[in-house]
Amino acid sequence: xxxxxxxxxxxxxxxxxxxxxxxxxxxxxxxxxxxxxxxxxxxxxxxxxxxxxxxxxxxxxxxxxxxxxxxxxxxxxxxxxxxxxxxxxxxxxxxxxxxxxxxxxxxxxxxxxxxxxxxxxxxxxxxxxxxxxxxxxxxxxxxxxxxxxxxxxxxxxxxxxxxxxxxxxxxxxxxxxxxxxxxxxxxxxxxxxxxxxxxxxxxxxxxxxxxxxxxxxxxxxxxxxxxxxxxxxxxxxxxxxxxxxxxxxxxxxxxxxxxxxxxxxxxxxxxxxxxxxxxxxxxxxxxxxxxxxxxxxxxxxxxxxxxxxxxxxxxxxxxxxxxxxxxxxxxxxxxxxxxxxxxxxxxxxxxxxxxxxxxxxxxxxxxxxxxxxxxxxxxxxxxx
Amino acid sequence: xxxxxxxxxxxxxxxxxxxxxxxxxxxxxxxxxxxxxxxxxxxxxxxxxxxxxxxxxxxxxxxxxxxxxxxxxxxxxxxxxxxxxxxxxxxxxxxxxxxxxxxxxxxxxxxxxxxxxxxxxxxxxxxxxxxxxxxxxxxxxxxxxxxxxxxxxxxxxxxxxxxxxxxxxxxxxxxxxxxxxxxxxxxxxxxxxxxxxxxxxxxxxxxxxxxxxxxxxxxxxxxxxxxxxxxxxxxx
Numbered sequence: 001x002x003x004x005x006x007x008x009x010x011x012x013x014x015x016x017x018x019x020x021x022x023x024x025x026x027x028x029x030x031x032x033x034x035x036x037x038x039x040x041x042x043x044x045x046x047x048x049x050x051x052x053x054x055x056x057x058x059x060x061x062x063x064x065x066x067x068x069x070x071x072x073x074x075x076x077x078x079x080x081x082x083x084x085x086x087x088x089x090x091x092x093x094x095x096x097x098x099x100x101x102x103x104x105x106x107x108x109x110x111x112x113x114x115x116x117x118x119x120x121x122x123x124x125x126x127x128x129x130x131x132x133x134x135x136x137x138x139x140x141x142x143x144x145x146x147x148x149x150x151x152x153x154x155x156x157x158x159x160x161x162x163x164x165x166x167x168x169x170x171x172x173x174x175x176x177x178x179x180x181x182x183x184x185x186x187x188x189x190x191x192x193x194x195x196x197x198x199x200x201x202x203x204x205x206x207x208x209x210x211x212x213x214x215x216x217x218x219x220x221x222x223x224x225x226x227x228x229x230x231x232x233x234x235x236x237x238x239x240x241x242x243x244x245x246x247x248x249x250x251x252x253x254x255x256x257x258x259x260x261x262x263x264x265x266x267x268x269x270x271x272x273x274x275x276x277x278x279x280x281x282x283x284x285x286x287x288x289x290x291x292x293x294x295x296x297x298x299x300x301x302x303x304x305x306x307x308x309x310x311x312x313x314x315x316x317x318x319x320x321x322x323x324x325x326x327x328x329x330x331x332x333x334x335x336x337x338x339x340x341x342x343x344x345x346x347x348x349x350x351x352x353x354x355x356x357x358x359x360x361x362x363x364x365x366x367x368x369x370x371x372x373x374x375x376x377x378x379x380x381x382x383x384x
Numbered sequence: 385x386x387x388x389x390x391x392x393x394x395x396x397x398x399x400x401x402x403x404x405x406x407x408x409x410x411x412x413x414x415x416x417x418x419x420x421x422x423x424x425x426x427x428x429x430x431x432x433x434x435x436x437x438x439x440x441x442x443x444x445x446x447x448x449x450x451x452x453x454x455x456x457x458x459x460x461x462x463x464x465x466x467x468x469x470x471x472x473x474x475x476x477x478x479x480x481x482x483x484x485x486x487x488x489x490x491x492x493x494x495x496x497x498x499x500x501x502x503x504x505x506x507x508x509x510x511x512x513x514x515x516x517x518x519x520x521x522x523x524x525x526x527x528x529x530x531x532x533x534x535x536x537x538x539x540x541x542x543x544x545x546x547x548x549x550x551x552x553x554x555x556x557x558x559x560x561x562x563x564x565x566x567x568x569x570x571x572x573x574x575x576x577x578x579x580x581x582x583x584x585x586x587x588x589x590x591x592x593x594x595x596x597x598x599x600x601x602x603x604x605x606x607x608x609x610x611x612x613x614x615x616x617x618x619x620x
Contacts, residue, residue, distance in 0.1 A: 001488060001495050008483035292479040295440060296493040297468020300460060376440045
């Protein structure tokens with residue numbers, strides 16, 4: 001009956017209970033959705049990066065190619081190093097429109113927007129160059145003289161319903177599609193590859209600067225050693241194998257994930273304060289009732305259990321609603337708009353459960369303690 | 385046979401800088417199965433007296449021997465056990481839980497013991513005794529004042545207590561319902577051999593007891609069998 005009484009108590013003030021449940025639910029929904037989205041982005045991007053073969057060389061301190069800027073003259077210096085087979089300079093830029101449609105930046109995936117400018121001949125020299133190894137339609141660039149042409153990822157082809165020999169308009173300029181590639185990565189399949197001069201013209205990029213270099217080692221088994229060697233030789237550059245880069249990205253993104261978790265946790269803690277407030281109000285309102293329970297022989301521990309059970313009920317219902325909302329956002333809304341999966345794993349669900357029940361306990365502990373220590377004398381005070 | 389014995393019982397309250405002596409050296413013996421009325425003006429110490437016997441409050445001084453045990457020495461848990469096993473409280477305002485049915489309200493004191501089967505059976509029997517069998521599933525708001533008080537009496541009796549402590553049980557009832565409740569308590573007192581201590585303002589109600597104790601300013605000023613007390617003796 002203790003538990004039945006607790007449920008009836010919660011139903012007695014339906015709107016207040018509902019608001020408390022919502023408080024927890026919103027916090028938990030934020031934790032589930034933001035963390036799973038963040039995990040999804042991290043996993044997708046890491047997976048994509050790891051598919052790129054070779055060594056990527058960027059400006060030291062830059063977290064990705066878009067934010068990196070290095071002098072193109074490093075290409076010759078790197079290519080002279082022992083163990084280097086080929087070096088391909090690359091520029092990266094975000095297109096504003098493709099086929100007249102505005103591109104919204106979407107964390108490395110989703111509708112197309114990333115343009116890579118290369119020297120076709122040099123790029124072709126890369127044995128293990130990552131993006132375009134698998135041409136599924138048409139061909140890759142044959143020479144450095146091929147301009148105003150693009151090789152597009154298969155996502156671009158399907159998104160804009162384009163085939164080889166058709167034209168693709170990027171930021172108002174028209175390019176002939178000569179090939180379609182499939183990389184196996186959802187992110188990379190949104191790339192558009194063009195001649196570096198076309199990219200510089202199109203995006204007004206400086207002549208002697210590139211975002212990064214793709215380096216092909218003579219012996220792929222010695223990629224790690226070569227990357228370390230480049231780092232030792234050039235203090236302003238940072239070379240990393242794709243695996244290492246993926247790891248670094250993961251570490252950087254973990255900080256973002258942690259921040260996301262912290263922000264959503266604050267929301268959940270506010271929800272926990274809501275429980276504390278609700279339970280405290282409830283205990284104050286039920287002073288006489290608690291006095292009656294104690295006067296008829298209830299132990300203080302029974303009263304403690306009653307109030308704690310009520311607050312945990314709020315947190316458990318909030319958890320269920322929150323996980324439901326968070327999962328819906330992460331699994332249906334986010335992938336629909338961002339074309340990227342979110343990752344909900346058991347660990348995240350356990351975290352949300354622990355957090356929610358912890359908040360229920362913490363929110364209920366003071367009101368429960370206060371109730372348990374009430375005097376049975378309260379039952380004898382006048383009025384209801 | 386003495387059931388309850390109060391020895392030099394004192395209770396002081398501190399109100400600001402003032403010390404209020406609610407009970408002053410009260411010495412009393414109440415026999416098992418006695419029906420005692422406690423009367424007196426407001427502030428005479430009646431409720432404090434009742435709370436002491438019910439282990440709700442501890443005295444400042446003195447001893448309270450019930451069944452040969454000094455309940456003053458009880459800790460919080462022992463006091464709860466004592467109240468649940470030996471005492472049945474009846475309140476002026478019934479103090480039923482509005483969300484529970486009559487039957488559930490009666491069972492409330494048995495929750496710490498896990499509501500044993502025999503308690504369920506006894507609750508039904510008590511409802512029948514109170515002529516409330518057809519109201520078992522009704523919530524307090526669906527019952528009259530007299531019916532609510534009968535449910536409260538059944539709740540007080542659920543654990544087969546040795547002592548019933550009633551604090552102005554007729555205070556919220558009309559004359560007829562009040563008399564019915566007192567008659568019911570007298571009947572229970574006789575049939576179940578329960579010791580009843582009834583605190584009341586109503587001197588006619590008080591006269592229905594076997595014995596009347598008059599308190600004034602924290603002291604016992606009259607203690608006689610009710611048939612030897614005139615109502616005017618009780619007016620202070």
